[in-house]
Amino acid sequence: MYWFMQGLCFLPAFLVVWSSSTFVVCYLIALLRGDVDVIFPFISDTGAEPPESCIFGLMTFITACAGIATIYSRYKFVEKLSEETRVVNPCLNKSALYIGLLSCLGMCIVATFQEIAETKPHDAGALLFFVTGVTYIVLQTVISYQAFPFGASMTVIRVRLCISILATLAFFPTVVCAFFVKQTELHRDPADKDYPYHLASAVCEWIVAFSFTCFFFTYIDEFKLFTLQVKTEYEGYSNS
Template sequence: MSWFKQGLCFLPVFLVIWSSSTFIVTYIIALFRHDVDIIFPYISDTGANPPESCIFGLMTFISACAGTATIYARYKYVEKLSADTKVVNPYLNKTAFLFGMVSCLGMCIVATFQETAVTVVHDIGALLFFVPGILYIILQSVISHRAYPFGSSMGVCRVRSGVAFLAFLAFFPTVICAFFVTQTTLHRDTGDKDYPYHLASAVCEWIVAFSFICFFLTYIDDFKLFTLQVRTQYKE
């Protein structure tokens, strides 16, 4: 486990493990309590009713904080890399950082406003999470390719591009099919006319969510290479 202590790799490791646990734990609890169906509910459905809603809110907020720290660390790493090698445009790095921060804000909104309590605000938070989040991983894929051979290997760059492309493709059926879902109940009947749209939207939502997790998983090797330091200075 000595690799875990190298650089800041504990940040993406914690983010990946915690975020995965957030989705899986709340799904299992909701399933055990018969609050959702076993076949692909929406992620937010698994955190709609207490007590899983409380767990979902807390764990998602912690994921947002871990995501913020990881995105900031990545931003500072690319900033230093760009200053030394001039391979990445600073504005591209800042734009990616901004999208990442907005995505984390969306996670906080999703965590705070449950789907069944304040639906409109919850949906706005979900869009703020998914849209800037996808743009973030796309820009980070571009940054990785431009920074090569500094930083990540070409294999990792290609994996990031593939994951970003998958998330981009899955996002559209998630949103489009959701418009054709007329029922908002947590339990669905396979005979419902809008059930195929619900199933397609929910499956693609899970794909997008775990694409984010897989993308941050590729940060682990990069984060072994650097550390961040806080400097304290008194003003006279």
């Protein structure tokens, strides 16, 4: 049996590959068309102009759907593990689920409202995505420590901790520096006064985004351990 056919590991594997492709494909198309600068545009800049905006919206929406499936599957795995071992607080597991779903909602908002067309809804969606996304991976790191030695190995847990710390540290300059960026054009001049803030915010934004991707990559081995089944019950009409 191929590794991606074991359990549900195809879910995080697909999420990692597809989300990475979303960032890279849109960046390359925007770059080849001359819509963005080579050096660290904002992620949303790479999907601001058509046709890359259409590709960005579609691929981001599919990423959000894959994220929902992966986050819910992770929740059910931890729930089952908690029922048998009582090592994970159920409230913590549910909180991680809801926060993770909110991050996917933020992603859908980003995909629906392009940066140039609808700036405020787009920025609100991006902020929701990053805040809840960072919170989700931090909570999942705590859950991983609580569940040990069940599920992930200590090496994987430590990797998750490092990713969570990196994402958290990169999140703050992403948001703070963005407030000092006044220019809204896609092409930037290094001589602009707010260019250093733009560069710092953009670099940290890419770091946070790929931190999420790397974090879900650590799910693959655990997702080999379980499957989900849908149970259908039919209640027939009784003749009275």
